[in-house]
Amino acid sequence: MAQSHELPGFIAWLDRASEWLGRSLSWLVLPMMLIQFLIVVLRYAFSFNSIPMQESVMYMHAVVFMLAAAWTLKHDGHVRVDIFYRAMTPKRKALVDLCGTLFLLLPVMVFVILTSLNYVGRSWSILEGSPDTGGIPGIFLLKTLIPLFAGLMLLQALVEASRHFLVLTGRLPPPEKDDDPHVEELL
Numbered sequence: 001m002a003q004s005h006e007l008p009g010f011i012a013w014l015d016r017a018s019e020w021l022g023r024s025l026s027w028l029v030l031p032m033m034l035i036q037f038l039i040v041v042l043r044y045a046f047s048f049n050s051i052p053m054q055e056s057v058m059y060m061h062a063v064v065f066m067l068a069a070a071w072t073l074k075h076d077g078h079v080r081v082d083i084f085y086r087a088m089t090p091k092r093k094a095l096v097d098l099c100g101t102l103f104l105l106l107p108v109m110v111f112v113i114l115t116s117l118n119y120v121g122r123s124w125s126i127l128e129g130s131p132d133t134g135g136i137p138g139i140f141l142l143k144t145l146i147p148l149f150a151g152l153m154l155l156q157a158l159v160e161a162s163r164h165f166l167v168l169t170g171r172l173p174p175p176e177k178d179d180d181p182h183v184e185e186l187l
Contacts, residue, residue, distance in 0.1 A: 007172070011162045015074065018156050022071020025064050032060040055136045062142055066149040070156035073105075076175075090167065090174030098164035105157045112150035120144055 007015055036057050042048040072078055085093060120143045122128075129137035166172035 007159065007162060007166070011159050014155050015159045018070050018074050018152070018159065021152070022068045022074070025068045025071070028060045028064050032057055032064070035060075051130070051132045051135045055130060055132070059136065059138075059142055062145055066145040067152060069149055070152040073153065073156045073160060094164040094167035094174065098161055098168065101157050101161045101164065106154065106161075109150040109154045109157065113147050113154075116143075116146040116150070120147060 006012060035053055039050065039053050039057065042050065042053075069078075085096060088096065120140070123140040123143045126140075127137070128139040128143070129135065130139060163172060163175075167174050
């Protein structure tokens with residue numbers, strides 16, 4: 001019997017969607033940097049301050065970090081203390097990751113969604129705007145990123161749980177990212 005080395009249909013689609021979203025969102029970093037540079041130049045060279053420009057950087061920053069968190073999970077880019085994890089076999093790592101996903105990540109993301117819905121709902125009910133005069137009138141949109149973040153993390157957690165389960169059962173080879181050269185640079 002031939003073994004498939006791919007994620008099953010819908011799970012693979014979710015994984016590809018996460019990849020597309022993460023790569024697409026990464027393009028926001030460029031305008032964010034350019035606007036921030038412009039803010040600094042205008043403030044210090046011309047004594048000009050723009051609240052909408054400052055808030056737009058904050059909005060873009062929030063979008064990148066909140067909505068690309070699932071992409072970071074997909075690429076195992078979140079911070080972890082891996083004193084013991086590093087020396088584990090690929091199957092043991094898959095077991096630890098599966099347990100962490102099922103017993104920590106999924107419940108926390110469900111908690112974030114449930115606790116943020118009223119908060120976000122109240123903001124939408126009054127179409128909450130910036131507290132600063134002339135600011136962007138879309139705080140309600142910014143707050144909506146909270147449950148969106150948790151929802152995207154939940155979806156990617158399901159992908160990762162499936163991936164770890166398939167590695168544990170031998171239906172998927174372990175990922176080949178154990179010797180990431182960037183990890184050593186940080187140490």
